[in-house]
Amino acid sequence: MKNSIAERVLDFLIKYPPFNLLSTQDLFEISKEVSIIYLEKGDTLFGKGDAAKSDFYMVRNGGVKLSHTTLDNTQEIINISDAGDVFGIRPLIAKENYKLSATANEESIVYAIPINKFTSVTKNNARINKFLITAFATNAYDPYTAEENGKIFVDYLPNSSQDIVNFQTANYTKKPITCHLNSTLKDAAIKMRDHKIGCIIVIDDHDKPVGIITNSDIKNKIATGLFPIETAVSNIMTSPVITSKKDLTVADGQLQMIKHHIGHLCITKDGTVNTKLVGVLNHHDVLATLGNNPTVILKEIKRANRTKKLRSARLKANSLLKNYLEQNIPVNHIVKIIAQVNDAVTVRAIEIALKKMPTNPPVKFSWIALGSQGRKEQMLFTDQDNAIIFEDVSSDKYEETQTYFLELAKLVTKSLNKVGFEYCEADMMASNPKWCISISQWKSQFEDWILHPDEKAILLSSIFFDFSPIYGEDALAEELSDAIYKALEQTSIFFKFLGRDAIKNPSPLGFFKQFAVEKSREQKDLFNIKNRTIMPLVDAARLLTLQNHIKGINNTSDRFEQLAILDPNSKALYHSCSYAFKALSKFKTKQGILHNDSGKFIDIDSLTKEEQLKLRRCLKPVHEIQEVLKIRFDLKNFM
Template identity: 35%
Template sequence: MNVIVNRVAEFLYRFPPFSFLEKEDLVNVAQQVEIQYLEKGEILFPQGEPARPNFFVLKEGTIHLVEKTSNGEEIREICDEGDVFGVLALLGKRPYLLTSKIIENSLVYAIPVAVFEKVLEKNSQVALFFAAGFAAGQVVVRQDLSQGQKARSEFKKPSGDNSLLIFSDQSEVKVSEKVLTCTPETPIQAAAKLMANAQVSSIIISGESGFPVGILTDKDLRNRVLAAGIAPIEPVAQVMTSPVVTCRKSDNFSTLYLAMIRHRLHHLVLTEDGTSQSPICGLISDHDIFLSMGNSPAVLIHALMNTQEVAEMRKIRDRAEQMLRYYLENEVAMDFVASVMTEINDVIISQALEIGRKNLASAFPDMDEVPFCFLSLGSEGREEQLLRTDLDNAILYQDVPEVKSETAKEYFLQLGEQVIEVLLACGFDACPAKMMANNPEWVQPLSVWKNNFSDWIMRPTPEALLKSSIFFDFRPVKGNPSLAEELTLHIYEEIRKKKAFLSFMGQNAMQNPPPLGFFKDFIVEKSGEHKDRFDLKGRAMLPLTDLARLLILSHEVVGINNTFKRFEKLGEIEPAYTELFQQAGKAYEILMRMRALEGISNANNGRYLDPKSLGKIQRQLLKNTFTPIAELQEMIHIRFQLDYFRR
């Protein structure tokens, strides 16, 4: 191996996914690398240009990935040593979403996709590394994929009334450039008068230099002045919020909005250099943010919470589908997308319940006080229902005296019927098996639900195991969650009494045949409506959901229903298998994305896809998501002693 190839290989081996390669494969890749020297100011590839037959690794220097906007250019990513970018070539011939600008003289390794195809075929770890990057919505695939997950978790922390005010980077915020200011010595009353005259809700306090030293808002006047009995002649410095959180006016929407969420701000001060040691040049309010968000979840959720017109709710849910398409096509992270869609679906259910309760109030005056809980089951219970696929839900209510039992049964059944009617009108599909809250069988008091689960656990017939696979993923959406908690505790108590139930579940989890046949090709449907199509749900997703559920139940983990979150938790519980569980979670996210894209593209539930429609790399990435299925099934087989277990 010559000196240059050796140096290339040594460098690449420092970073994933190249650190996963066997020495022979690493040398082969290094031999094919084209070393490019790029000077400051050059463009490696422009936005909109068809993807080249290679991807890139930054050896040294600095490269910015920028997006053209109506206001010029916006920096989306800053590439650092070892970062992999231009990876969209791996997904097929599609244009670059961003322009790569050379900020400092740089050395880049260009790696031909053709060379890497063979690596992807034989090394599932490498394939899943790239696929996980795509699933995480990464434009640049970095050393530690978990950093993307950590960053996205910030957006899910509660902020005000909604915990999911997710945004689109396409948004533009209207900035107030004429900012009201006063000095620290200004009396509180004088500052309030300035705010009243200008009809604004805040005033910035600036020092002699003109730099911001504090901010006073309407809320501060209420809480810190009137409520605290502070004399209005006191200086604003006594009650202002200080120091001030600041950003640059040129910062993108994501940066500004995230700063407001992290610091729980209603107003954000903008300065020339983004610090408090710089002149003030603008102000943003949370109202400005809200107006800028257009077709974002925050706006959709706000609209849903303020209407009970079913036709309007349908229109809003249709808009959510458009937003979903945007997120999927731009490779936004799947946990991010799933959380958003779950929140929207939950709000629709909540509004449907309010509609139903109002409609039934006069006919059932005593029933409104009976505690109940609306349960989502199946994929919606797992927070994975992206498309408006089959509904699976139920109603759980508190046991009532015998004299009221028939009335309660009738009330909650009618309530369930009204909810289902609204959900169907909003575009969701009815469950073919009628596992819905308009079916008397699934509208029951707590005692009956406990008996149901006890029966399924103690007598695990094939029908009972089928119901278990759906009902064990229940999630309280609206109502009294303590009822659901009590039912959960009952389930674990019953499983402790009959540990063999887990082995029955293990057998059931092994029923799904492997996704690939003897010749390593997709097993497709042999006849019927979906002949020659691959069952993405039944052969790939269902095995993973079954396996995750079984393992979580075996560890008695409460409160985690989502499949990829279950695998994440399992990785913490069983460190020896962390890597396998991480691969399984990432594989499931990829499968969710594929199914949702298939469904949106073909206006169906996305369950069946034509393998012939996939490009070579897409086929290989899909095949590699099957690897953890086989490994997990082998683990289950041994752990639950299925060779020795007989019904």
């Protein structure tokens, strides 16, 4: 008999990861076990601290928000799962309670997928294992945990360009250092010191691994006085050990380490604790094999001594970005990682350029990033926007000092161009004498923009207000920021100009709620996702941040989150704007990668119904925030 419900479930699941990695037969087996849950707005699926259920979830229709309660007892939305998004999987793998609460953000239908059925069907599927490794290692479905611990970079992240490496045999240590079960801790510690190792495997009379001792064990159990140094190793070792077979792959090793929260795997003759120890695999071995994850890329950038090597390292980040998007990693994690990579590239380009200069800098300076890099939102290669602030000097030394930094800037911008960041067509770069000036001149420039606003001033300030220090003396950037906010206290008309600029782009939806597409010949019938959706949110967040004197937060999503805290009455709107910005940025980046361009212009007809629905849902906050700006800054009579 035909199972029409299971078939409908299958038809939906097969469009999204990780289910698109399964055969139709395997997916049908899972689909038959899926439960369908209807949620009204505000219904809770699970709460923070609840014991993990036997299912993980995928949104069929609607949206489910994942949130936690902060220390000041306010609700913070971490992510909103849309149609096709998976959540609630990490607690099932880690066997831990939920770290977040899941509540329907609107009327929703959710599929509950039994973890036991899923794992039994997929246990031999290497591509599914890779998906779970990535999801687990990045806390992709528990993003608060990662941010709570400050762990942006995880050593276990595989990359799509590394698939062959992931599934090759792991290169483990063939002659591990061991000690006998009857040894004292002192003897074991001396061996560890002599061999300069951080752990030692404890074996029995038959060379079978029975335990492991690490530096942490010695620190926590010996240095604290819990046991004397002469104690038997059996008293402080971790036992039993986790074992694996000799021919395990890199992906197998990663998955085991992640599942068991360990950094070492004991390799035995038959893969169990019942046979002789033949080797040890640690996470550093895995890292060395992979060679392409955030930590390794950053190290490669720091070691680069030529632009060519810098470009090679940055291109690896593009592969990383593509893989993260394919794995549905939350965009806030992706943005932070790529932002760190881009800043590291800039820092290294400056360091290389400084070595080419005939002398050291004559005074302290700060290299600042502007625009998307300044907001920590740059994912794809874009053009350069940067500037230099240098310390004040006497008038007779000014030209000489500026000339030095202009020469430095030319070397840096040339290097960044070779890496892949195009020159700015409007020449808003540190190599332009207008944007390579002293701190006093920068203060005067911003004061003029703020107190005497016009069209040109607003255009320039919209770029320069989003600055972030990248290299050099951060205090100079902070001094400039203080001066800017002091000038803002002297005016209100400037905010009106910024507000008018923020609503200049027409609504992203036209008549009959259709996407408002371009009419010009070059982009005819294409949707400009940047100008019609992303930039209005950027402009609105900047304006409201300046008005509320919020310092030190440049990222658009983070700005809206901070505004939600300061203005509880508009909390829902700000959270919606934050979510929409992240979703739209992710969408634009995916389109850019797909078509090998900026992703700015999108052919709506080429999108699936689901993609069009997701995109359309992000447009409402854009319209709503623009309406708020019109009222708050009385812009209807200022057009």
